[in-house]
Amino acid sequence: MDAKVGSTEVAHLESALSKPVHHNPTGTVTLLEGDEVILIPTPSPDPCDPLNLPNAQKWAIDIILGMFAVFSVLVTSGMGPILTTVMAYYDYDPRVSDLMTYPTLFMGIGNLIAMPLAMAVGRRPVFLASALILTLGSIWCAASQSLGSHIAGRNILSLAAGQSEALCPLIIQEVHFVHERSSKLAWFSATQSIGTAALTIATAYIVNALGWRWWYGVIAIASGTVFVLSFCAVPESAYPRPSDSYDGLVHIYHEGEPISVVRATEKTRVPIDYTRYKARTLSHSLKIFHGPADWSKAITCGKQMAQCVLFPNILWVILLNSVALGIYVIGVTEFGTILSSPPYNYPSSALGLVQGGQIVVSFLLVPVLGYGGDMLTKWIAKHRNGVAEAEIRLIPIVLPVAALIISSVIFGHAGSNPYEWSPWAINITFSGIYFAFIGIVLVGYTYSLDSYPERAAPILVLICAIRGLISFGISFGITKFVTEQGYQGALNICAIITGAVAVLGVPVFLWGPRMRAITMKYAVDHKTAEG
Template sequence: MSIRQRPPTQPKWSVRNISYNPQVCSFVPVFDMDSKDEAGISIHDEVAGKQSVRDDAVGTVRLYEADALVLIPTPSPDPRDPLNLPQWRKWLITITLGICAILTDVSASYGNDPRVEDLMTYPTLFMGIGNLIAMPVAMAVGRRPVFLGSALVLMIGSIWCATSTSLSSHIAGRDILSMAAGQSEALCPLIIQEIHFLHEKSAMLAWFSAIQSMGTAALLISTPYLVQSFGWKWWYGVFGIVNGGILILAFLFVPESRYQRPTDAFEGAVHIHRQGHNDRIMRATTYHGVVLDLVRFKPRSIWNDIKIFHGPADWNALVTCLVQMIQCLSFPNILWVVLMNSTVLGIYVIMVSEYAGILSAPPYNFAFTSLGYVQTGQIAMAVIMIPVLGYGGDLLTRKLAERRGGVAEPEDRLIPMVLPVVIVTISCLFFGRAGSHPNHWSYWTIIITYSAEYFGFISVVLLGYTYSLDSYPERAGPILVLICAVRGLISFGISFGVTRFITQLGYTRALDVCAIVMGVVGALGIPVYVFGRKIRLGTQKWAVDNQDLNVEQ
């Protein structure tokens, strides 16, 4: 008995016996596999006759089954499957990635001393280039070697900048450092999405973003004191030392997360068609979990985890990733997510470029060392985002799925998008007026609107990630690099024109334009929400590999 045709080199699964799993208190089938490279069989056995959600659009999945959450993607019986990592290990990986993102974010954006424009503008360009290089390579050789390699280059780049003896050398070191930093924007969220299930994805991405935001703000607050006490070269020296520590931590505790799965695993169900029998759907849930098969699979070990490379490189995957990026950019819903990310980042670049000048000038007269404390608002925004859009987003998805009889739609992730769109639009209006007429407005207007826009920025990024990854789970890598690379390149372009834009229009008119653009682009999300399922149906032939496992019984 077989499902769809597939190359004969791929492994074959079969039901071997029925085993008892005391952890979930249920009898579940154990599956064999001829190869140890592929996963994808789910565990809970469901009687046939129920319609598969794949008869609908890609991304539409059954999230509840008999009051239990379905594990999506479906984990395999392989102990080395990253989805089978213990929860404490997943938390440790998320925290490590978040700390690494702190360092790359600050290292790529720092430019206080010396005050040279190229040290601020070009890092954003090279971060975008870093994304375009690192992610396709990660698809070919694995996530772990690219992540560790980037961490190593970050350490070397920091040392380079700290020991530079000329401006040209300093700029070159910053550009190399920023190129390595770029991988964290897309690769870290990809790793997080590959080790967590759909029903917890938003919360874990929110924690990652919050750790990055809070750590970045704290370090930026301390930067003026560090520079004044030790000089700007030791700023790089400190980061070189810390990057070395992160490299060791990542080497020991961040395993390879690439794991090949069949298309059915991303639906949370494997469809079994037996000749002469009714069809069945196999599912794994929080009540009927995975029985790890230690007969056919090797157990997870520290020696396997610390290996740099896992399996041979697939360079065809590099080319495929680039092609899929172009394909995904043509999807109307993904194009809108890219526009939303680019718009909110562009507005943030304007505010982050101008707030210090406004607050340090009369009548506010902020001291240079006091400007860093404005970043405390970003810490507050990151803390708020975790329960509101992290856990709140996952909760909303589960509740709406319950109302549909257990079926979840990716467009559920877009409902909270209304909040950041409204907040960013209002922030633009007030920031512009306070910048033009500081004598009529409190400095708190600048601080609050700047912090609120940052909340909008990280919220749009979070919601855009979760919606895109839920819609097209088999295109996670290309979509993430597409979003991050495009917004990085746009940020680079905007950074050159901010001063002229403000000079020609003034703060009020310039930020009014930003508010209008944000409102218009945000409103385009309405047809994406309404017609999202039809869009996914129309694009799924480019977003689904239709890779299956032959199942015999």
């Protein structure tokens, strides 16, 4: 780190030298000083530091990652509008439901495999491999000659699609600062949602015109394009940082003694040092592997996962994510059956339009939970002497949780009593369930990443993998569950579970700082910057 600082900051930095590193729990940071936003993590003077990338390239990275997520979600979860067509093709074989339920399981397994690998060899090679596998897997499904082969192809591509859940948010986290993280993740989610919804609407028309095989063909072409764009514009985002960079105040050491402090704000950036560091070049950005693989990091990632899953606050985030995903899978699997049956009798081409409501809720996501979450964090920090607690990020989660409970109940009642309800009850509540799911995911990610920035990878894996496993258990028996309980009974049970898990968030909010203080010794590496 560069030790250059302005003369007006000398007194502040001298006092900072006497403070111990991480005197606050991880996740409790000084985000504001006066009217200036402190950049957390503190960027280094290295031109190759991903935090020093131009904003235009950061936006390009966000958009490309969003496009990858669009086709990942579309191919794994967007079959709802054409499920009846596929069922007819396979003579209503009951195993057709495996095409919808197994992907969530294999997306979770994909995270368990890929994220430790990304820690060992880098984010870029794993992401590029995932984009390529998504392309080849789509071609496999398009060319499959049996239901078994079709299911196998979807399972393989789902292993790669899982990177839209963990690796993509990790890369976004590594190229953006804390004060903008919620809005950037919201844009990522909105891009994914709007793109997926629009293409889901188009799905029915593509299938009616070209057949379901060409649906996979179109996705394969699009995924191949994303692979090429990723190779050209998504550089390696992993970068070694001292632990106190996540506090926004980096202590520079020489022979074990602190000699200076580096802080950066939006107005006062750390000067780029072209003397000590090499400039970022095109060949450096296009390089797939940066240095030899460090397999010990993969083992460490597994160890950290085992530790983080025992953190009460992270366990709660995982459970709430799992319930939300399970309910969404039920909704996306069943809405087509409800609306295509009497008295609604929706044609297959209209089922895709139902998911157009996701476009509307996605436009709400960015300002309300994205920029709104960042603005709320800064507003509260301003009234607390610049200090921001990670638990502030949990306040907006009330909205998606309420939406999930209300939408589940109404969806269930309308599904069981279609002659008493308008089809809009299904249309609107299905969009409400989707809004709740992506909102809970967004807030959960942001809170977790703010709480334990040095454990971003293992925590993201835990959230994505475990929610995939739990939701698979919920959704695998959808048909039997709904048959035994009815839509009303099944969704009422889901709403009760959601409420029970959500209430557990109250102690997380109230005693979160204490939880972070206790778990801090397992979440900080105590790396230092040598000058």
